[in-house]
Amino acid sequence: MNAITADAAAASPDRLRITEVFLSLQGESRSIGWPTVFVRLTGCPLRCQYCDTAYAFHGGEWWTIDAILAEVARHGARHVCVTGGEPLAQKRCIGLLERLCDAGYEVSLETSGAIDIGAVDARVSRVLDIKTPGSAESHRNLWSNLPLLTAHDQVKFVICSREDYEWAKGVVAEHRLADTCDVLFSPSFTEVAPSALADWIVADRLPVRFQLQLHKILWNDEPGR
Ligand code: SF4
Secondary structure: OOOHHHHHHHHHEEEEEEEEEEEEEEOOOOOOEEEEEEEOOOOOOOOOOOOOHHHHOOOOEEEEHHHHHEEEEEEEOOEEEEEOOEEEOOOHHHHHHHHHHHOOOOEEEEEEEOOOOOOOOOOEEEEEEEOOOOOOOHOOOOHHHHHOOOOOEEEEEEEEEHHHHHHHHHHHHHHOHHHEEEEEEOOOOOOOOHHHHHHHHHHHOOEEEEEOHHHHHHHOOOOOO
């Protein structure tokens, strides 16, 4: 944004702090592989030990919702993913999601699971993390979010160890998550061999989807890809 636009955004009541808006392939979740515009909001109240987007904790620029919509449209993709950081840490994210849905996009939201998802537009597919003990942030899980999930949503566990796997398996069973929505298990990239997690899931016939993060395989997690 130029300085005039940035000043206008800073003064606007519908502004959001944005780290980046970029076009890539969706690297995970049910929409994996689709060309997708990512809107990465700045800031996160969590500090997961494996976080790969710490560059979004601070900084960013103020954008109006109109400016975000215009930038998303410029990229010309059908799928839009609002991510972070923790996007819901900015209250105006709710309005951004609604505007993106109104504009006809297939919208997903990646959220840490630590903030109430109740006000999110029902047209949005919410991809809700459940933080395992290995993340060092499992005490932040907002369990009251789970009854709000629908078949349109997804739940994601990043597995850091065999202990995490057993814990996640227990949570899936206790909350009958597989009966509600897609449940995704991914290995923490440097902590669990993908083949080990795949073997555990198959051996247990667990009703979850194994996932590798495509963007890490393709681009080694370069920001903006
Ligand atoms: S919730 Fe996401 S952005 Fe925040 S620290 Fe954890 S992995 Fe990083």
